[in-house]
Amino acid sequence: VTAERRITGALGHLPVLDHIPAAQIEAFRQQVELIDRTNVSEIASLRDEVAALAARGAEPVADAACWAAAEPVESGKIVRLPPGGGGAPIEYDTTGFWVFTLDRDANQIVAHHHLPDNTPAHEIRARTAEGILQSIVLHGLVSQMDHAGYLGIELAKAEAALRFGLRYEQDQHLRREAV
Structure with a gap:
């Protein structure tokens, strides 16, 4: 993640984590190990690998308290709007x-x-x-x-x-x- 909170190498529409505190991002990164099995489609092989990884018994992250204690980053208030219209007629469009x-x-x-x-x-x-x-x-x-x-x-x-x-x-x- 860059200083601007953009996800490095991400190809998504908006790969930005601007509403997540840096401590939570780092805690997540410490908890997750990416194992690329993109081209593996054999169920038995995947099942065996998942079982082997689960058997490793990963330790909890020492700083997991950041999840409960951290306040979300304020970047603006979201205003919840009700659904509109309810069958209100659409004005006639002058283009036809x-x-x-x-x-x-x-x-x-x-x-x-x-x-x-x-x-x-x-x-x-x-x-x-x-x-x-x-x-x-x-x-x-x-x-x-x-x-x-x-x-x-x-x-x-x-x-x-x-x-x-x-x-x-x-x-x-x-x-x-x-x-």
């Missing part, structure tokens, strides 16, 4: 509206964009919700955060329905009915 369907033969989500006067304007096809939503945002075809959130929810449902063979109907819960 979207209709989502599935093309199961092509294994794609189909997004049809209509202008505010109901004129069909754009079609986007992709296998993932992410691909469609990125195209919508890239081309400026959504202008309101609540509408963008709604589109993300509907596209995630459409992708799940496509992947798992569920019935998809926009603005409805997913169903297990045969498709």
